[in-house]
Amino acid sequence: MSVDGPRDTKAGTIKVETVATGLEHPWGLAFLPDGRMLVTERSGTLRLVSKDGKLSEPLSGVPQVIAAGQGGLLDVAIDPGFKSNGLVYLSYSEPGEGGASTAVARGKLGESGLDDVEVIFRQEPKVGGGNHFGSRLVFAPDGTLFVTLGERFTFAPAQDLSNDLGKIVRINPDGSVPKDNPFVGRKDARPEIWSYGHRNPQGAAINPETGRLWETELGPRGGDELNIPQAGKNYGWPVVSWGNHYTGQDIPKPPTHPEFADAIDHWNPVISPSGITFYTRDAIPGWKGNLLIGALSGQAIVRLTLDGEKVVAEERIPMGTRIRDVVQGPDGAVYALTDEGNGEILRLTLENSPK
Numbered sequence: 257m258s259v260d261g262p263r264d265t266k267a268g269t270i271k272v273e274t275v276a277t278g279l280e281h282p283w284g285l286a287f288l289p290d291g292r293m294l295v296t297e298r299s300g301t302l303r304l305v306s307k308d309g310k311l312s313e314p315l316s317g318v319p320q321v322i323a324a325g326q327g328g329l330l331d332v333a334i335d336p337g338f339k340s341n342g343l344v345y346l347s348y349s350e351p352g353e354g355g356a357s358t359a360v361a362r363g364k365l366g367e368s369g370l371d372d373v374e375v376i377f378r379q380e381p382k383v384g385g386g387n388h389f390g391s392r393l394v395f396a397p398d399g400t401l402f403v404t405l406g407e408r409f410t411f412a413p414a415q416d417l418s419n420d421l422g423k424i425v426r427i428n429p430d431g432s433v434p435k436d437n438p439f440v441g442r443k444d445a446r447p448e449i450w451s452y453g454h455r456n457p458q459g460a461a462i463n464p465e466t467g468r469l470w471e472t473e474l475g476p477r478g479g480d481e482l483n484i485p486q487a488g489k490n491y492g493w494p495v496v497s498w499g500n501h502y503t504g505q506d507i508p509k510p511p512t513h514p515e516f517a518d519a520i521d522h523w524n525p526v527i528s529p530s531g532i533t534f535y536t537r538d539a540i541p542g543w544k545g546n547l548l549i550g551a552l553s554g555q556a557i558v559r560l561t562l563d564g565e566k567v568v569a570e571e572r573i574p575m576g577t578r579i580r581d582v583v584q585g586p587d588g589a590v591y592a593l594t595d596e597g598n599g600e601i602l603r604l605t606l607e608n609s610p611k
Contacts, residue, residue, distance in 0.1 A: 259272060259274065259575060259576055259577055259594065259600065259602060260272055260273055260274055262607055263573050263574070265542075265559075265571060265573055266542065266571055267540060267541070267542025267543055267606070268540075268542060268606055268607070268608050269606075269607040269608040270540070270573065270604050270605070270606060270607060271604070271605050271606070271607040272575070272602055272603070272604055273602070273603050273605075274309075274600050274601070274602060274603075275305075275309045275591070275600075275601040275602065275603045276295075276305050276309035276310075276311060276600065276601040277309075277598060277599075277600050278311060278598060278599075279295060279297055279303070279311070279593075279598075279599035279600065279601070280297045280298065280299045280301070280597060280598075280599060281297060281298040281299065281328070281580075281595055281596065281597065281599055282295050282296065282297055282298075282580060282581075282593040282594070282595070282599040282600075282601070283296045283297070283298050283328070283329065283330050283331065283580055283581065283593070283595075284296045284330060284331035284332040284333075284347075284392075284393075284531070284581055284593075285332070285581055285583050285591060285593055285601070286332045286333055286334050286344075286583070287334075287583070287585060287586055288334065288338070288365075289338065289339055291307050291586060291587075292304055292305060292306055292307065293305040293591075293601070294332050294334070294344065294365075295332070295593070295601065296329045296330060296331065296332050296346065297328075297329060297599075298323060298327075298328035298329055298330070299323045299328060299329070300318060300320075300321040300323050300328060300329045300348075301314040301315075301318065301329065302314065302315045302318050302329065302332065302346065302369075302370075303315065305601065309601070313368075315368065315369035315370060316368055316369030316370065317363050317369040317370030317371060317373045318346065318348075318369070318370065318373075319346070319348060319350065319359070319361050319373065319375065320350075320351065321348040321349055321350065321351075322349045322350070322351045322356045322386075323349075324349075324386045325385070325386020325387055326386055326387050326388065326389055327348075327349030327356055327386050327389050328348065328349060329346065329348045330346075330347045330348055330349070330358070330389060330390070330391045330392075331346070331347045331391055331392050331393045332344065332345065332346055332347075332393070333345045333393040333394070333395065333401075335362075335395075335429060336395050336399060341364070342364040342365045342366075343362050343363070343364055343365075343429070344362065344363060344364075344365050344370060345360060345361070345362045345376075345393050345401070345429075346360065346361050346362070347359070347360050347390070347391040347392070347393050347403065348361070349386075349389050350375075350378065350382075351382075352378075352382045353382060354381055354382040354383060354384070355382045355383045355384035355385065356382055356383070356384075356386075356389075357378060357379035357380065357381065357382040357383065357389075357408070357420075358379040358389045358390050358391045358403070358405050358406070359375055359377060359378045359379065360375070360376050360377040360393065360401075360403055360427075360431075361373055361374060361375045361376065362374060362376055362429070375431075376427070376429075376430060376431030377403060377425070377427055377431050377448070379405050379420040379421070380419055380420050380446070381419060381421075383408045383410060383421075385408060385409055387406070387408065387409040387456075388406030388407055388408050388409045388455065388456040389405075389406050389408070389456075390403070390404040390405045390406045390456065390457055390458060391403060391404055391405060391406065391457075391458070392404045392457070392458065392459060392460035392471075392531065393460075394460045394461060394462055394469060395462075396426075396462060396467070396469065397462065397467045399428075399429065400426050400427065400428055400429075400434050401426070401427050401428070401429055402424060402425070402426055402450065402460060402469055403424070403425050403426075403427065404424050404454070404457035404458070404459075404460050404471060404473075405420055405421065405422065405423050405424065405425060405454070405457070406421075406422065406454070406455065406456040406457065406458075407421045407422030407454065407455055407456070407493065407494075408421055410422075411493075411494040412494060414452060414453050414454060414455065414493050414494060415452065415453060415490070415493075415494075415495065417439060417442070417444060417445035417446060417449060417452060418444060418445065418446065419446065420446060420448070420449070422452060422453060422454045422455060422493060423446075423449050423450070423451070423452045423454060424449075424450045424451045424452075424454060424457065424460075424469070424471065424485050425446075425448040425449055425450055426448065426450040427448055433447045433448050437449070437450065437487070438450065438487040438488030439488065450485060450487060450488075451485040451486060451487070451488065451489050451490070451491060451517075452489075452490055452491070453490040453491040453492045453493045453495075453516065453517075454471075454473055454483075454485075454491055454493060455473050455474060455475065455476070455481075455493040455494070455497075456473055456474045457471050457472065457473035458472065458473065458474060458529065458530045458531070459471060459472035459473075459529050459530055459531050459532035459549060459550070460472075460532065461532045461533050461534055461547075462534075463484075463534060464534055464536055465545075466565075468484055469484070469485050470482065470483070470484055470532065470534075470547065471483045471484075471485050471532075472529035472530070472532055472549060473529070474526070474528055474529065475497055475498060475499040475522070475523075475526060476497060476499045476500060476501055476502060476507070477499050477500045477501060477502050477504070477526075478497075478498060478499030478500060478523075478524040478525060478526060479497045479498035479499025479500075479507075479522055479523075479524060479526070480498075480499075480522060480523040480526045480527055480528065480529050481498065481519035481521070481522050482519055482520055482521040482522070482529070482547075482549075482560075482567070483517070483519050483520065484520060484565060485517075486517065489517040490515070490516050490517060491516060491517050491518075491519075492510055492513065492516035492517070492518075494507070495508065495513060495516070496508050496509060496510045496512065496513050496516055497509070497510075498510065498519065498522040498524060499524065499526070520565060520566065520567060521560070521567045526553055526554075527549070527551040527552075527553060527554030527556070527558060527572075528551060528552035528553035528554060528578075529549045529550070529551055529552075529554075529558070530549075530550045530551070530552055530579065530580050530581060530595075531549075531550045531579075531580060531581030531582050531583070531593070532547060532548065532549045532550070532582065533547075533548050533582050533583055533584050533590075534546075534547055534548075534584075535547075535548055535584055535590065536584065537584060537588035538588065539587070539588025539589060539605065539606060540588070540590070540604075540605070540606045541606075543559060543590075545561075545562060546559050546560060546561055546562065547559075547560040547562060548560075548582045548590060549582065550579035550580055550581050550582045550592060550593070551572070551578075551579055552578045552579065552580065552595060553578070554572065555574065555575055555576055555577055555578055555579070556572040556573055556574050556575055556579065557572075557573045557575060557579055557582055557590070557592060557604070558570060558571075558572050558573075559571045559572075559573065573604075575592070575594075575602075577594045577595075577596060578594060578595035578596065579592050579593070579594060579595070580593045580594065580595040580599075581593040585603070589603050589604060589605045590603070590604040590605075591603055591604075592604065
């Protein structure tokens, strides 16, 4: 299937067009106030993309990354006060003693790159291997920053509050810990932790109606999840899962351990969910209020219709390629990144209303 072209959906015919090409496994996208895009490439490059799709040269100031396996330069986010402070945040797999872990750095966007770059967070500990780094960056309405962290394919440490593996953390923009985090003051827990028992959370967004964080994570053999992570809650991995181990060995299902918080939706077989966004604009009226999910193995954009915090319907818009991220643009269009060696930025708009 060609990526460009119309898609017949329940909301009408959606036009898919390519905005930019030539990106090496693009991972994260953030719009600047002037309409340009910042896009990360997993190989370690950050680029500016103009409205007409022209790629800049690689920007300077990007920290060193380990671009191996699922690791590399991952997400990008701009500070809520970007117009006054110019701050950009990057998540990435950082090398160090013991292997690698997810880190977050920030710097001020200048003419050719990031200036005054500082690392504000490092996942502890660093471990070997190239799997399960997470990692999305999402600013909450109160200005704090959520960082989703994979368990680095280590399984049991996701249940251990003395490390950052398999956790979602909440920090201030300078990397300090908010005083109202759920584990502040506990000697057996890291204070930055918001929730735990996560596997490989690669999607995160704030629900604009409630201000709450929603998150998607990749399951093992089955069991991809959509969660609403709450402060201090345990989401069960690897003790429970809606999927099974890659060997086929069963994992107890969440209802067998009611002390764990359960997903609000899950997928068997997997769709491999990555970036997510809530659609709030009027340009595609039938999608307003929906959650859009980029699906990797599913090679689709998955559209969930919601009733409050319940999923009541699902539609899959086939894209014919792995979708790494979906972002709502300032023009009301939906923008998607394709996870390919010659990756693209796609733009989705409404061509015709449903008949």
